[in-house]
Amino acid sequence: MKRLAQLACAVSVMAFGGAAMADPVDDTLILNEDITMVTRTAAPAHLEDAVDEVLSGWLFRGTETRAMQADDFDNPGMIFVEQAEDVWNTAEGSEGKSCASCHNEPDTMAGVRAVYPKWNEAAGEVRTLEMQINDCRENRMGAEKWKYTKSNMVNMTALLASVSRGMPINVAIDGPAQSTWEQGKELYYTRTGQLELSCANCHEDSYGKMIRADHLSQGQINGFPVYRLKNTKLNAVHARFKGCVRDTRAETYKPGSPEFIALELYVASRGNGLSVEGPSIRN
Ligand code: HEC
Numbered sequence: 001m002k003r004l005a006q007l008a009c010a011v012s013v014m015a016f017g018g019a020a021m022a023d024p025v026d027d028t029l030i031l032n033e034d035i036t037m038v039t040r041t042a043a044p045a046h047l048e049d050a051v052d053e054v055l056s057g058w059l060f061r062g063t064e065t066r067a068m069q070a071d072d073f074d075n076p077g078m079i080f081v082e083q084a085e086d087v088w089n090t091a092e093g094s095e096g097k098s099c100a101s102c103h104n105e106p107d108t109m110a111g112v113r114a115v116y117p118k119w120n121e122a123a124g125e126v127r128t129l130e131m132q133i134n135d136c137r138e139n140r141m142g143a144e145k146w147k148y149t150k151s152n153m154v155n156m157t158a159l160l161a162s163v164s165r166g167m168p169i170n171v172a173i174d175g176p177a178q179s180t181w182e183q184g185k186e187l188y189y190t191r192t193g194q195l196e197l198s199c200a201n202c203h204e205d206s207y208g209k210m211i212r213a214d215h216l217s218q219g220q221i222n223g224f225p226v227y228r229l230k231n232t233k234l235n236a237v238h239a240r241f242k243g244c245v246r247d248t249r250a251e252t253y254k255p256g257s258p259e260f261i262a263l264e265l266y267v268a269s270r271g272n273g274l275s276v277e278g279p280s281i282r283n
């Protein structure tokens with residue numbers, strides 16, 4: 001019986017194979033009537049012929065959802081940015097320091113979101129923004145680490161994204177980051193789970209199609225963290241990866257795991273050239 005139910009599920013998920021196309025909208029995102037965002041642009045060279053254009057998930061959302069993101073007063077994600085501003089200025093830990101003690105205003109972080117994940121020479125590792133934040137908390141503030149996808153962390157990543165909005169994603173994939181990038185690429189194209197689907201099967205081969213009630217995008221991460229209308233909170237990149245892997249009925253990796261770090265670098269690089277949009281609004 002259980003197996004039958006699983007099969008029925010698999011069939012309904014696969015049903016998008018023959019489903020209708022719904023093109024991304026022809027629309028321009030102008031933030032606060034001020035910053036024109038790049039939501040579609042020529043694909044970065046490393047994608048070769050996989051896709052011609054890279055498209056922000058914003059182009060696949062409905063009119064109202066798109067409008068919510070265009071104005072900070074309507075964007076519920078900005079409430080969490082404000083919460084993070086308070087945390088930014090709050091001293092914590094054995095050193096009695098706040099983020100502001102060393103970094104001044106959050107604006108000094110403009111451009112940082114756009115280049116992460118990034119190789120850190122001293123640590124000899126590719127670091128996500130979350131890892132860098134926790135490194136500062138542990139080793140510079142003497143404070144406890146934040147959990148990888150919990151509210152303090154995701155709010156802080158929203159604050160850091162917000163001051164980079166409009167800047168092009170530009171993660172480095174060569175040099176010391178290359179082997180991590182290659183690992184991420186392999187994960188992206190590996191079929192997993194009972195449904196035997198890879199990220200690429202949905203987000204490269206089938207974007208534009210309807211899957212159940214959802215308009216399938218390219219699965220870009222330039223809009224993260226995203227405020228989802230579905231769960232009314234900010235969602236981290238690795239939490240989204242986890243959800244997507246689960247949908248293929250596979251065992252998933254943990255947020256913050258080496259696999260998801262590599263996958264994040266690779267997926268970020270597929271969006272090189274798109275504007276940083278976080279916090280964005282999605283279904
Ligand atoms: C005692 C000083 C100090 C405090 C407090 C501190 N940091 Fe840092 N932070 C640094 C230094 C130094 C670097 C550069 C370190 C490196 O490259 O490894 C850095 C780097 C960063 C970067 C990466 C910047 C880049 O250009 O790549 C981010 C993001 C960051 N910190 C966020 C935070 C946040 C958020 C907090 C508060 C939770 C915080 N930091 C608290 C000293 C501090």
Ligand code: HEC
Pocket residue numbers: 013056057058060188197198199200201202203211214215216217218219220221223226240241244245247248263267282
């Ligand atoms: C069965 C199809 C399917 C597979 C396989 C799949 N996803 Fe998704 N994914 C979706 C759907 C449906 C959504 C929600 C609609 C959208 O934004 O595309 C989504 C959304 C996303 C988003 C959010 C995009 C945004 O703009 O908010 C990201 C990022 C993402 N997926 C990454 C991945 C990655 C990485 C993998 C592989 C580990 C993967 N997905 C595998 C169906 C899939």
